[in-house]
Amino acid sequence: MSQEGSLHLLNLTAKQLSFVPQERTDYTMTVCDERYLVQKIQAGDRLAFEQLMDAYETRVYRLALRFTGNVADAEDVTLEIFHGIYRSIGKFRGNSSLGTWIYRVAMNHCLEFRRKRRLDVVPYDEELALASTNWRHDPVQSANRQELSEKVEAAINSLSPLHRDVIVLHELQGLTYQEVAATLNVPVGTVKSRLSNAFRRLREQLGGYVFEGSSTT
Amino acid sequence: MSTQEPVGKNERPLPQCAGGFVRADLKAYLDRELSPLRRWYVGRHMAGCPACTEEVAWLQRLGKNMRQLEDAYPRPELRARILSTLPPMEAAPLLAANTQTQNRTDGTGRLRYAFAGAFALLIVAGAFAALRHNVGRGSTQLANNAVRNPTYESHSKANVSVNVGPTAPPSFTNPVVSAEAPRIERDPTSLEADKLFAIQTAKEKDLAARLLPRDWNRAVTSVRTELTAGKTHNTPYVQVTLGVKSVDLAKSRLESWARLSKSEAHVYASADPGRPGASVVLLISAAESGALFNNLKQLGQISGVARGDANGPVKFSAYPSASDDPRAAALPRSVEKDKHPELQVQKPADARGVAGVKSEAGHSSTTPAIMVVIQLGPLGPSVTL
Numbered sequence: 378m379s380q381e382g383s384l385h386l387l388n389l390t391a392k393q394l395s396f397v398p399q400e401r402t403d404y405t406m407t408v409c410d411e412r413y414l415v416q417k418i419q420a421g422d423r424l425a426f427e428q429l430m431d432a433y434e435t436r437v438y439r440l441a442l443r444f445t446g447n448v449a450d451a452e453d454v455t456l457e458i459f460h461g462i463y464r465s466i467g468k469f470r471g472n473s474s475l476g477t478w479i480y481r482v483a484m485n486h487c488l489e490f491r492r493k494r495r496l497d498v499v500p501y502d503e504e505l506a507l508a509s510t511n512w513r514h515d516p517v518q519s520a521n522r523q524e525l526s527e528k529v530e531a532a533i534n535s536l537s538p539l540h541r542d543v544i545v546l547h548e549l550q551g552l553t554y555q556e557v558a559a560t561l562n563v564p565v566g567t568v569k570s571r572l573s574n575a576f577r578r579l580r581e582q583l584g585g586y587v588f589e590g591s592s593t594t
Numbered sequence: 595m596s597t598q599e600p601v602g603k604n605e606r607p608l609p610q611c612a613g614g615f616v617r618a619d620l621k622a623y624l625d626r627e628l629s630p631l632r633r634w635y636v637g638r639h640m641a642g643c644p645a646c647t648e649e650v651a652w653l654q655r656l657g658k659n660m661r662q663l664e665d666a667y668p669r670p671e672l673r674a675r676i677l678s679t680l681p682p683m684e685a686a687p688l689l690a691a692n693t694q695t696q697n698r699t700d701g702t703g704r705l706r707y708a709f710a711g712a713f714a715l716l717i718v719a720g721a722f723a724a725l726r727h728n729v730g731r732g733s734t735q736l737a738n739n740a741v742r743n744p745t746y747e748s749h750s751k752a753n754v755s756v757n758v759g760p761t762a763p764p765s766f767t768n769p770v771v772s773a774e775a776p777r778i779e780r781d782p783t784s785l786e787a788d789k790l791f792a793i794q795t796a797k798e799k800d801l802a803a804r805l806l807p808r809d810w811n812r813a814v815t816s817v818r819t820e821l822t823a824g825k826t827h828n829t830p831y832v833q834v835t836l837g838v839k840s841v842d843l844a845k846s847r848l849e850s851w852a853r854l855s856k857s858e859a860h861v862y863a864s865a866d867p868g869r870p871g872a873s874v875v876l877l878i879s880a881a882e883s884g885a886l887f888n889n890l891k892q893l894g895q896i897s898g899v900a901r902g903d904a905n906g907p908v909k910f911s912a913y914p915s916a917s918d919d920p921r922a923a924a925l926p927r928s929v930e931k932d933k934h935p936e937l938q939v940q941k942p943a944d945a946r947g948v949a950g951v952k953s954e955a956g957h958s959s960t961t962p963a964i965m966v967v968i969q970l971g972p973l974g975p976s977v978t979l
Contacts, residue, residue, distance in 0.1 A: 421683070430673060431807045438668040452672050459676045467683055529659055547625075548657055549664050554627045573621045576653060583656065 411475040418466050426463060433476075434459075436550060437483050443545045444487040458486045473559055480552065480560045484542075491538065532582045540575035543568055620646060624653050667884065670815075807887070810834075813901040814883045817964050831965035833902045837973040838894035841872050844970050848874045851889055855882050858963075871971035877963040886966065895973055902967070 417425035437458050442451040461482050469478055533544060546557045547568070554572075558565045616639050622628050623636045640646045810832070817830040838844040845861050852859035858877040878886055890896055 419683075423677070423680075426680075427677065427808065430676070431811075434673065435667055438672070439664050439666055442666055452668070452675075455668065455672060456676050456679070460679070460681050463683060464681050525659070526663060529656070530663060533660070544660075548660050551661075554622070554625065569622050569627065570618070572625075573618045576621050576656070579656065580649075580652070584652075 412471065415466060415469055415471070415475060418463075419469075426466075429462070429475075430459065433479055437479070440480075440483055440545065440550060441487060441490075443549065444491055450490070454486055454490050458483045461486060477556050477559045480546070480550070480556070481562075484546075484560050528583060532579050535582070536575055536578060540571055540578065543571045544575050547572060616640075616646065617649070620650050621653055624650050624657075809899040810883075810887050813899055814880065814964060816901050818880050821964070831902050831967050833898075833900045833967045833969065834890060834896060835898035835969045835971065836890055836894045836896055837971055839973060841970045841972075844893050845872055845874060847889070847893055848876070848968065851886070852876055855885070857882065871969065874968040874970065876966045876968070878966060880964060883964060883966075890968065894970075 414425050414429055418429065434455070438451060438455045441454040441458065442448070445451045445454055462479060465482070469475070473481075533541060536544065542561065543557055546552045546560060547554070552560065554565050554568045557568045561568070616636050619628060619632065619636050623633060623640075626633075628636065640650065813832040817832055820830045836844070849859050849861065851857075855878070857879075860875045861872060876886065
């Protein structure tokens with residue numbers, strides 16, 4: 378197609394867009410970035426807070442979605458988390474990194490939600506699958522791969538809350554053992570043993586399955 | 595020769611390890627969370643234990659599979675909802691916060707604090723020695739308190755009588771004598787967490803890169819808003835300046851991405867000898883904008899994001915030759931483009947129709963597409979702060 382033809386496609390009457398989840402990029406900040414950002418937020422700079430949201434919104438939302446199991450509650454919890462962050466950012470003293478502090482605030486809200494709902498097991502929710510809008514998936518997925526994803530999801534949800542928390546923070550959110558320990562306020566050794574036990578339980582449930590990347594020689 | 599196993603259920607017996615005492619460390623070994631000595635020990639065990647080796651490989655694959663489940667993104671409305679309902683900020687102990695943030699463990703802060711503490715100690719010791727020497731010659735508030743406070747006097751090693759005098763100093767307080775080192779509560783686990791972070795200096799980070807995600811979102815949102823508002827007299831687009839090590843590699847990566855995401859892509863090589871590089875034009879849907887941005891960040895260094903429209907020229911330097919792009923043979927040659935390296939965007943005479951992103955089958959959807967113009971060039975110097 379010619380260049381003019383390509384542009385012609387856009388210069389036309391548009392129809393109302395239906396809701397398409399827009400991917401937003403989270404990016405990491407350096408220590409100096411964090412310090413600068415926190416000072417600006419504490420001084421009342423709303424744009425600085427928006428920058429903080431740029432960096433952490435998706436991660437916090439995914440964490441909330443893990444604990445709530447549905448999009449509506451996840452949005453409410455995410456809103457509470459960021460409101461809590463904004464309210465108490467003035468008390469952030471820099472003893473830990475900003476990320477660890479944010480995760481601690483987020484976990485407190487998520488655990489509070491769990492306590493109120495008194496759910497020991499987060500049910501596998503169809504909305505979780507709908508909330509996943511990864512365009513990278515081949516539209517024509519094999520039935521085995523779909524079944525496997527559901528099995529992994531169900532296996533995670535069947536873990537005890539203690540084991541599931543460390544799995545969510547370490548494996549899904551990407552925190553190190555130290556960060557998980559700081560977030561949950563437990564020793565690093567506890568995190569290590571919980572992770573090991575959690576994976577042993579997952580092994581018992583999923584040991585017969587083969588995952589992507591397996592090869593035979 | 596290795597072949598890929600089919601994914602899914604496959605009944606295989608779990609291997610057993612003869613040395614069960616390292617099983618608990620396999621996950622930590624995979625996550626690189628063991629001490630160097632322990633890591634060496636477990637690695638040596640794994641070299642002779644196929645069961646543990648396979649266990650680690652299985653853990654790695656499971657972890658990767660689990661991370662692929664995390665692909666949910668919040669709706670744009672959530673952000674607006676959060677920002678529009680922000681509560682009032684609680685009063686910040688800014689002085690304490692600033693003092694303590696300056697004392698964070700970045701090495702120099704700790705050293706500064708150690709020197710300050712030692713200096714304060716010396717001052718206290720010197721003042722105490724002077725106090726012992728000067729008691730009776732004059733009076734300080736501390737001496738007065740010492741007289742009045744029997745506890746202090748009972749513990750004092752200096753047995754001297756103090757002549758308080760007719761009048762005490764009105765409001766003099768030796769700040770150095772009564773100064774205390776600031777007490778900072780430190781969470782040891784958090785300090786350890788900070789050590790494990792990759793602490794980068796400000797010079798390593800491009801200032802512009804910190805602002806780009808918001809710039810990108812704003813540009814995409816602005817373009818989409820114009821399209822949905824039915825504005826037809828301009829052709830808005832998002833222009834990205836991307837510095838890469840290899841222009842050819844970046845071109846092929848973007849073309850591959852476009853194929854996978856069913857987006858339309860056109861690649862143009864620069865004919866300007868003073869400006870090496872290429873332009874890649876993509877037509878994407880709004881849902882793919884974030885993923886494209888992530889790919890661009892991985893490909894190279896984004897030095898600029900801007901929103902453009904048809905009023906300004908789109909700098910496509912040249913059309914591809916037939917040898918570069920097989921699609922070029924199908925391009926209409928109504929304009930002698932080879933003779934015009936700088937092409938002005940043409941406003942089409944008929945501005946009505948349906949916008950869309952072409953699928954592989956060539957059928958357009960009714961979702962308005964966003965045009966992204968990526969100017970590929972060499973890597974530039976980082977912005978120093």
